[in-house]
Amino acid sequence: MDARAFVDTIGVNTHLWYGDTSYGDYAMVKRRLLAIGVRHIRDGFAPDRAPTFFDRVNDLARAGIRSTLIACRVEPPGASWKTYVRDAKTKVRSSLDALEGVNEPDLVAPGPAWPARTRACQREIFRRSKGSTFGAPLRVPVIGPSPQADNGQLGDISDRADGGTMHPYPGGRAPDSADQLTSDHYTFTSQMADVRRNQFAGARVPVYATETGYHDALNTTSSHAPVSPRAAAIYMPRLFLEYAKAGVKRTFAYELVDERADPALADVELNYGLFESDWSAKPSAIALKNTIALLDSPRKSPRTPLRFALANTADPDGTGPRGSIEHMLLQKANGAHWLALWQDSRAWDENARADIANPATAVKLTLGRSMSLTSYRPTQSTNATDRRTVRSFTADVGDGVLLIRITPPRA
Structure with a gap:
């Protein structure tokens, strides 16, 4: 999108x-x-x-x-x-x-x-x-x-x-x-x-x-x-x-x-x-x-494809009813792709009226080629939490949204 x-x-x-x-x-x-x-x-x-x-x-x-x-x-x-x-x-x-x-x-x-x-x-x-x-x-x-x-x-x-x-x-x-x-x-x-x-x-x-x-x-x-x-x-x-x-x-x-x-x-x-x-x-x-x-982006994106695959190590066949991983891929006008990942889990127990501490799920992201990845957790701040240039990367995905910016590596 x-x-x-x-x-x-x-x-x-x-x-x-x-x-x-x-x-x-x-x-x-x-x-x-x-x-x-x-x-x-x-x-x-x-x-x-x-x-x-x-x-x-x-x-x-x-x-x-x-x-x-x-x-x-x-x-x-x-x-x-x-x-x-x-x-x-x-x-x-x-x-x-x-x-x-x-x-x-x-x-x-x-x-x-x-x-x-x-x-x-x-x-x-x-x-x-x-x-x-x-x-x-x-x-x-x-x-x-x-x-x-x-x-x-x-x-x-x-x-x-x-x-x-x-x-x-x-x-x-x-x-x-x-x-x-x-x-x-x-x-x-x-x-x-x-x-x-x-x-x-x-x-x-x-x-x-x-x-x-x-x-x-x-x-x-x-x-x-x-x-x-x-x-x-x-x-x-x-x-x-x-x-x-x-x-x-x-x-x-x-x-x-x-x-x-x-x-x-x-x-x-x-x-x-x-x-x-x-x-x-x-x-x-x-x-x-x-x-x-x-x-946010100042104008519409060029809509270039991105080859990637996700594997939830806790639910590799994707049959888990809750706690599964959701994702959405977005692209900005500068060509950068942004992958949003989050657990489909409850953060609040409405009956007990208490917060729920969900353990993070290890999710493996595999790309078609080596790319520069920068991770952000917007529930906390706009500061980057991780930077690396790899083809494959395992991220800890919690119940809050994780954003990963994906760009070609610098020459």
Whole structure:
């Protein structure tokens, strides 16, 4: 995969109009977004906060950060789409990545009416965005709503959306799960397949994970389990890599900053941030920042092939159900290949609420010829941890991502 394209799959949720929370300090919002290196945010239209909200969206776009904006509500009943589509075309047209349908309509406005209201609103924002109402058509995708309990109730929306959305929160588990919804075995890839089957008649439309991530309210009694800050730092780079590898168009971590301080660590909604409410970085923010810094590229790569083979010495035939090794190969514009390796293992016991110390697995990397290899562990830093020029190399792969830069040896 192109390294820049991978970084472009990474986004984060913000609340630019939550003036009475940490988001009220817009200077810090912008500073932290730029520090992490993300180029995409997700937020919701706030016409009652205009023009401040629109000024901030446009200011971020000038800094290279574009927005996916929720453009419809089902509560209270009304034609909110009229205001949102008008503002999209007249206030923030050049700052948009996409418009999105209703956020979690079955949770926000439960009852028998939500599917019909959601479909109606989706039809209007799609039709008006693509048409000449309020100005020339928008040249950005209009993606679907994000029902949580049962996305099948919504029905087919292929005539009113360019792609689907999902919110596959892993709870206290590893990134490949989406256990907030159903069973232990319900994965984010299962949810992506459900969205395509139930809402797009099985067509392979783009699917966006417009919310996912972890909270660290370690004392919560909520069924949505927490993880430790350490586990979140291990999981966050893996989450973005696994989602991109599976074909998720863009993934938005929820959320940038804890909205308020919660010394008791009991309120789930106040502990999702990559940053504490005082804007100090959590380990997950540092891990994500390091991953982006190492993998970002100024332009697309030339896509040259790399011959390599991996052998897991603990599971040579690849039959192990967990603790197996995942990988993803990326390439930068300068031609360098970057191999990401990680254990498909749990870093957190959600029942005992305790960190898990996983022993490293010895993984043998064999290349087609001798190459220069430089290793990095972004959960810890952007500093190189190993350098060598070899054709074969055995690396210790843990539950955190290991990045190996592979380049031709210097003459």
